[in-house]
Amino acid sequence: MKSYLVSKGDFLELIDGMIENGKEVVAPVKQENQANFKRIKSTKDILWSGPQTVISPKGFVFPQEEELIEYEVEDGIWVGSKVEAKSTVLLGIHPCDINGIALLDKVFAEKNLDENYLKKRESATIIGVECLTPCSPESFCYRKGSVLPWDGFDLFLTDVGDDFFVEVGSEAGKTLISGISRKTIQSDAKKLKKIREKRDNLFAKKQRKLKPKLEELPKLLKENYDSPIWDERGAKCFGCGSCNMVCPTCYCFDVRDCVEINLKKGSRSRFWDGCMLTDFTRIASGEIFREERGARLRHRTNRKDFYLFEKWGRTFCTGCGRCGKACLTKIVDPLDIENELYGRKGRR
Amino acid sequence: MEKPKVAFFEFTCCEGCQLTVLSLGDKLLDLFESVDVVNFREASSYRGQDYEIAFIEGSISTSKDIDRIREIRKKAKICVALGSCAHIAGVNAIKNFHNQLEVKKRVYGEKAWAFDSILAQPIDAVIKVDYVIPGCPIDKKEFLCVAASISNGVRPFIPEYSVCVECKMKGNVCVYHKPNPIVCMGPITRAGCGAACPSVGNACEGCRGLVSDPNLEAYEGVLEEHGISADDKMRFYRMYNGLVGGVK
Ligand code: SF4
Numbered sequence: 001m002k003s004y005l006v007s008k009g010d011f012l013e014l015i016d017g018m019i020e021n022g023k024e025v026v027a028p029v030k031q032e033n034q035a036n037f038k039r040i041k042s043t044k045d046i047l048w049s050g051p052q053t054v055i056s057p058k059g060f061v062f063p064q065e066e067e068l069i070e071y072e073v074e075d076g077i078w079v080g081s082k083v084e085a086k087s088t089v090l091l092g093i094h095p096c097d098i099n100g101i102a103l104l105d106k107v108f109a110e111k112n113l114d115e116n117y118l119k120k121r122e123s124a125t126i127i128g129v130e131c132l133t134p135c136s137p138e139s140f141c142y143r144k145g146s147v148l149p150w151d152g153f154d155l156f157l158t159d160v161g162d163d164f165f166v167e168v169g170s171e172a173g174k175t176l177i178s179g180i181s182r183k184t185i186q187s188d189a190k191k192l193k194k195i196r197e198k199r200d201n202l203f204a205k206k207q208r209k210l211k212p213k214l215e216e217l218p219k220l221l222k223e224n225y226d227s228p229i230w231d232e233r234g235a236k237c238f239g240c241g242s243c244n245m246v247c248p249t250c251y252c253f254d255v256r257d258c259v260e261i262n263l264k265k266g267s268r269s270r271f272w273d274g275c276m277l278t279d280f281t282r283i284a285s286g287e288i289f290r291e292e293r294g295a296r297l298r299h300r301t302n303r304k305d306f307y308l309f310e311k312w313g314r315t316f317c318t319g320c321g322r323c324g325k326a327c328l329t330k331i332v333d334p335l336d337i338e339n340e341l342y343g344r345k346g347r348r
Numbered sequence: 349m350e351k352p353k354v355a356f357f358e359f360t361c362c363e364g365c366q367l368t369v370l371s372l373g374d375k376l377l378d379l380f381e382s383v384d385v386v387n388f389r390e391a392s393s394y395r396g397q398d399y400e401i402a403f404i405e406g407s408i409s410t411s412k413d414i415d416r417i418r419e420i421r422k423k424a425k426i427c428v429a430l431g432s433c434a435h436i437a438g439v440n441a442i443k444n445f446h447n448q449l450e451v452k453k454r455v456y457g458e459k460a461w462a463f464d465s466i467l468a469q470p471i472d473a474v475i476k477v478d479y480v481i482p483g484c485p486i487d488k489k490e491f492l493c494v495a496a497s498i499s500n501g502v503r504p505f506i507p508e509y510s511v512c513v514e515c516k517m518k519g520n521v522c523v524y525h526k527p528n529p530i531v532c533m534g535p536i537t538r539a540g541c542g543a544a545c546p547s548v549g550n551a552c553e554g555c556r557g558l559v560s561d562p563n564l565e566a567y568e569g570v571l572e573e574h575g576i577s578a579d580d581k582m583r584f585y586r587m588y589n590g591l592v593g594g595v596k
Pocket residue numbers: 243246247248249250304316317318319320321322323324334
């Protein structure tokens with residue numbers, strides 16, 4: 001991977017110039033006692049490190065609500081698909097969320113190419129930033145091997161003092177900084193290595209531990225399909241879906257039609273959905289397939305660290321910790337669940 | 349296709365839901381074009397008696413209401429409860445939890461005995477209701493979608509999921525995570541309002557009624573954790589949901 005040095009001042013100037021020229025730049029900004037991704041007017045608004053944003057930035061490539069089709073019924077029937085995207089820079093994206101998007105990239109390009117996603121994704125420039133301190137007490141990215149991006153970024157910045165150490169993930173990224181980038185020399189790489197060692201030590205000390213080995217999670221969950229902990233935790237579940245909504249890797253959606261009141265026009269849209277919701281498990285005939293909340297919780301956890309882990313060879317929980325924070329009854333945190341499953345296995 | 353004939357009726361309520369319909373702007377004209385509105389007190393003095401779809405606002409709170417709403421049910425093919433007063437008796441039911449003689453006196457004074465007043469009930473306590481448009485007041489967009497679906501002969505979509513879904517979609521900081529949390533009924537309240545109240549810094553008061561399977565035990569655990577007394581808890585439930593099953 002190519003890397004460069006860019007002075008912070010030059011970089012911010014570059015971005016501010018883009019904003020002035022009308023480019024949509026989205027970055028984390030403070031919101032009450034937390035944060036959120038918003039379109040920014042100046043790089044001064046950016047919150048470079050914690051507190052974490054309430055939801056992940058996935059909505060900018062996979063919106064909460066997205067129109068897919070429009071139709072009109074007058075003398076005949078006209079149907080038009082809607083595949084739209086705005087060129088957007090997603091700036092200040094943390095590794096957990098870059099990895100979330102990298103996983104969505106796999107999912108939405110599997111077999112059926114999801115045009116709506118891909119178009120938005122292609123129009124997004126992702127500029128990540130390394131976390132040098134944990135963003136929240138809930139996060140456990142270090143335990144999920146997610147303190148650095150796996151894939152899916154154009155540029156990745158690390159604060160090394162007056163400069164950003166910039167790793168380039170795409171041609172577009174390289175071009176973007178071509179006017180301000182300097183070559184790195186060996187001492188820069190050494191400096192970066194030191195910073196990362198320090199970061200590793202800090203995260204290892206501060207973040208909650210994952211007792212089972214990461215690569216053993218699929219097996220652990222497989223063996224514990226019938227564990228009582230699903231129902232124990234499920235009993236405290238609202239089925240509120242907060243854990244699904246905030247997650248960078250939850251990608252389920254529902255598709256619904258809305259007819260306009262003139263009965264001549266209508267649209268078909270997709271909306272974020274979630275496996276913890278009753279609506280999600282109810283099918284057209286009215287039957288509910290996964291009635292028990294414990295079973296839904298098991299499904300959610302298995303989707304992160306068993307089914308999709310096995311299928312794609314990579315955990316589908318990047319350890320952002322958002323679900324653990326969002327869940328008011330504190331039952332959903334995957335690390336907590338996995339540690340409890342591991343601990344209950346008498347033989348260990 | 350002949351236009352369906354639609355009528356609006358009101359029982360005990362503020363008629364705010366009908367006013368919401370009336371304030372639809374351009375869409376109101378579209379509504380009038382696609383359906384034949386034969387009865388809509390807020391909009392016209394014409395009173396048609398021939399209708400297929402009845403939108404009914406308000407709670408049942410007098411014995412005369414019972415006869416009147418049964419008549420409506422006989423005539424209408426489809427009855428839709430409009431807003432929380434019709435749906436769950438809403439704020440009208442607050443009186444149910446007080447001494448009825450005192451309540452009557454407080455409202456009607458010395459002549460209280462002359463007034464016909466019974467416990468407030470949602471309309472489905474008396475008639476079969478086909479669809480519900482929840483909320484206090486109703487949401488314009490949802491009304492239009494439901495009205496269009498019904499006119500088109502399609503089952504309308506009303507979320508089963510809770511307000512938390514829409515609140516998270518908006519990226520709101522959870523009311524319970526703020527430095528001074530207030531009681532929010534979001535986790536057990538049916539969505540559809542776009543998390544209107546939490547999005548402007550308030551808490552959800554549950555005007556859309558509870559989700560179909562609320563976890564009240566878990567909810568009470570959360571309230572307890574946040575130092576809410578049993579009395580305060582009841583006040584929250586009774587604001588809109590005093591009559592909803594499971595709430596005790
Ligand atoms: S499962 Fe929870 S911790 Fe893991 S990526 Fe999703 S929200 Fe973050």
